[in-house]
């Protein structure tokens with residue numbers, strides 16, 4: 001209690017026959033940027049809507065700072081919905097002030113916050129424009145401003161990066177990192193795995209409504225398959241085919257990429273490579289989040 005964490009604890013949800021979430025559990029720590037990834041329909045939006053409290057879970061609990069999220073604590077959440085929720089015919093500035101006031105800010109504080117966030121997000125020149133007249137990317141910047149304008153203590157953002165140009169991605173990234181470094185938990189969903197790998201402190205991969213991997217990208221690497229790159233110029237084709245517990249991922253000229261099963265001794269692989277002649281490279285390959293994701297998701301599919 002009192003640690004500023006957002007906890008999703010064994011949350012389940014069905015829509016008729018569709019099981020959207022099965023005992024989904026993870027936590028987002030204070031000061032952490034948490035990336036939430038998974039295929040279309042895996043349950044990301046449903047989880048976020050339950051975290052916000054706009055959708056009720058069938059079972060399980062969402063807690064913030066050790067306490068169940070209530071109507072009162074819901075006001076502490078800055079939420080960016082996937083279906084974007086701005087009033088198209090309202091001016092940007094008026095809308096942001098209105099939303100901040102709904103969350104209890106005084107008129108003066110709401111106006112100051114609107115000015116600050118429109119400047120930080122580069123839409124200060126559009127304050128007097130109707131939202132519907134902005135480009136989609138600028139609407140998204142305003143949508144982020146709407147999530148931030150009431151100084152939330154938790155940020156829950158559904159695909160905030162989708163459709164943004166590279167400069168807008170940088171602006172959005174910096175704001176999210178800054179908010180996390182102020183000590184609040186920040187969770188966002190995304191299909192842009194390179195971006196998630198670059199930005200996030202921890203990542204959760206979900207499939208069919210369940211959390212199937214969760215941790216720093218390095219932790220996910222450590223629990224995944226070890227891949228070894230071997231450069232053995234004199235080795236005949238197929239030199240590694242008969243090694244126990246080893247799968248040849250690719251063989252390209254003199255370079256072979258091998259996947260080592262659990263408990264396989266890499267020194268035995270090195271000895272086998274040396275037995276073919278000189279070895280000019282023998283290294284562990286760092287898998288990208290995209291590769292880890294593919295492995296986790298396809299592994300689960302075959303279970």
Ligand SMILES: Nc1ncnc2c1ncn2[C@@H]1O[C@H](COP(=O)(O)OP(=O)(O)OP(=O)(O)O)[C@@H](O)[C@H]1O
Pocket residue numbers: 015018019020038039040041042043044045046047082
């Ligand atoms: N209101 C609803 N009524 C019926 N089924 C729903 C409803 N909302 C979500 N679902 C179903 O629940 C599952 C999870 O959907 P959800 O939108 O949470 O996935 P997602 O991970 O956010 O997907 P995407 O990446 O496509 O946005 C899907 O099978 C979806 O069809």
